[in-house]
Amino acid sequence: MTDHDPGCEKCEELLQGYLDRDLAPAEVVVAEGHLDGCDYCRRRYRFEERLRRYIRISASERIPAGLRQKLAELRDQSPAL
């Protein structure tokens, strides 16, 4: 187990903003500085990235063909100008 120092808590706090690319430049420096030296957090950040991709893929369902057809028909039915 890698040492879990107090910097890791800060890193955990910055996780969402970092992955969403929503951190101030100074915070990015803090996060990356820590990630460079900490296997524990680096693993978890990478894991989170993969997890998000996996969630997106797993939860994405394609539109049923019948519905697509119905929507196209709605267009023909909508009142003229």
Place this chain on the structure above:
Amino acid sequence: MSETEAAGARRIAAEARGRVRFEEEALELADQVYRVARRLVGTREEAEELVQETYVRAFRSWSSYTPGTNMRAWLLRILTNLNLDRGRKIQRTPDLQPLEEGDYFLANKLAAAEGEQALDQERVVEKLSQDNVVEALSEVPHDFRDVVVLVDIGEFSYADAAQILDVPIGTVMSRLHRGRRILKQKLAEESLT
């Protein structure tokens, strides 16, 4: 044909072209609209109905759409409003038990079960089956789930999600954070117990 008649005809023709463009663009987005709708509501039938109602309303009120703005967000705004009208949120989400699990909760659980090195594997996420992801997502309370679905599945920005749900951007960020934590906790419950 008089000058005014000709101008009138040109205006009508331009409007018709604008409308056709609008409808085509809206239909091209149907897959993405459905994908989000499917996770906002409980069943496939509800999602299909909601998407149909959304397009009925969108086609009817096409002139209120400003060309060049984000049509996908505009459609989702209609959809979430229709969903509200259906009274879903009349039943408020009951208060959750305080949730103190951190952002690393799921990763830590996996590391404990499979070893720290397992987190390095590209396929580690597949320990969570796709069915479990869908199930876990459906167990996240609505207010939090809506934001997670819009941002993490619909790939909307914080700002677009705020506009669609009519809440401040800070609310989007805090619900997103909380929603993702709840989702990870549910995933751990589904997959690792």
